[in-house]
Amino acid sequence: xxxxxxxxxxxxxxxxxxxxxxxxVEHVLVDQQSHPVADLRLDADGGGFxxxxxxxxxxxxxxxxxxxxxxxVPGTDPRESERGRALVELLLGWIDVAPCRVASRPSxxxxxxxxPYQAQLVAAAGFVVPETIVTDDPDEVRAxxxxxxxxxxxxxxxxxSIVRVLEGSALGRLERVRTLPTQFQALVPGTDVRxxxxxxxxxxxxxxxxxxxxxxxxxDGLTAALSATRLPDEIADRCVRLAVTLGLPLAGIDLRRTPxxxxxxFEVNPMPGYSFYESHTGQPIAAxxxxxxxxxxx
Numbered sequence: 001x002x003x004x005x006x007x008x009x010x011x012x013x014x015x016x017x018x019x020x021x022x023x024x025v026e027h028v029l030v031d032q033q034s035h036p037v038a039d040l041r042l043d044a045d046g047g048g049f050x051x052x053x054x055x056x057x058x059x060x061x062x063x064x065x066x067x068x069x070x071x072x073v074p075g076t077d078p079r080e081s082e083r084g085r086a087l088v089e090l091l092l093g094w095i096d097v098a099p100c101r102v103a104s105r106p107s108x109x110x111x112x113x114x115x116p117y118q119a120q121l122v123a124a125a126g127f128v129v130p131e132t133i134v135t136d137d138p139d140e141v142r143a144x145x146x147x148x149x150x151x152x153x154x155x156x157x158x159x160x161s162i163v164r165v166l167e168g169s170a171l172g173r174l175e176r177v178r179t180l181p182t183q184f185q186a187l188v189p190g191t192d193v194r195x196x197x198x199x200x201x202x203x204x205x206x207x208x209x210x211x212x213x214x215x216x217x218x219x220d221g222l223t224a225a226l227s228a229t230r231l232p233d234e235i236a237d238r239c240v241r242l243a244v245t246l247g248l249p250l251a252g253i254d255l256r257r258t259p260x261x262x263x264x265x266f267e268v269n270p271m272p273g274y275s276f277y278e279s280h281t282g283q284p285i286a287a288x289x290x291x292x293x294x295x296x297x298x
Contacts, residue, residue, distance in 0.1 A: 001026045001061045002293045005091055006068035007033050011275035015286035016066050025294045028057050032088060033073050040090055046099055064101035064293025068271055101293050108247035109270045112158040125242040127265035130185040138174040141184055150187035163213040190258040196274050196285050197243040197251045199292040202236045203283045204229045226280035235263050250289060
């Protein structure tokens with residue numbers, strides 16, 4: 001039995017539910033969008049039950065949990081909305097200590113809340129990380145850019161931001177960093193490779209694009225071509241070790257292979273939208289995740 005928490009129409013959640021059905025793995029979906037009305041009992045010994053839609057699930061029977069919680073959906077009935085929000089909060093508290101496989105525990109998500117902190121963990125795992133400064137001093141940025149050449153900037157938090165080159169109009173807005181410390185990095189040339197680690201399995205996707213941030217290539221009138229690829233064994237093993245170090249059974253690792261053959265790591269996403277890459281490459285990421293959570297991984 002696996003428990004799935006998130007939006008029912010989220011492609012990443014939907015793919016897990018679909019694969020669980022195809023693999024014959026019993027599963028329960030707690031759909032945040034439906035403002036779930038349920039009874040949840042948590043016992044001091046870790047047991048208890050979740051009762052929803054007329055069915056009772058013993059927590060002791062849950063072998064694994066896939067949690068991809070998003071912001072609560074406002075409902076027409078405030079009491080119903082609050083009940084659904086409280087249910088999800090309690091479940092997230094439980095999965096942080098539950099004696100089962102979880103992808104991923106809320107406490108393991110925190111490293112991505114500070115990209116500079118996470119970069120230290122990435123470097124300790126043996127990956128090259130870009131030359132970086134985090135500053136609110138425009139003069140320091142100018143000096144860094146002069147020393148590094150091409151520079152990009154991005155958010156330091158876990159909130160998604162578009163990676164942009166520091167040039168043109170952005171240079172004219174540098175004074176704004178005085179009120180918001182910002183991360184600046186040396187632009188690393190090379191080819192982007194997104195790696196999804198699921199337990200001990202590794203799925204690598206190479207992205208061919210001229211965009212600085214391939215996720216938003218269309219905004220710049222560019223394209224991004226995704227294809228499955230194979231990592232060198234040493235790099236694949238390093239990715240698995242990094243995910244284990246961060247406590248992430250499911251991780252999205254952003255790498256770039258430089259022309260010199262170095263592998264640079266930008267960050268690790270603890271709640272990756274893997275379905276985007278799966279849909280372009282046919283890699284069985286969702287199936288691997290279901291097998292891992294159900295304890296059926298090879």
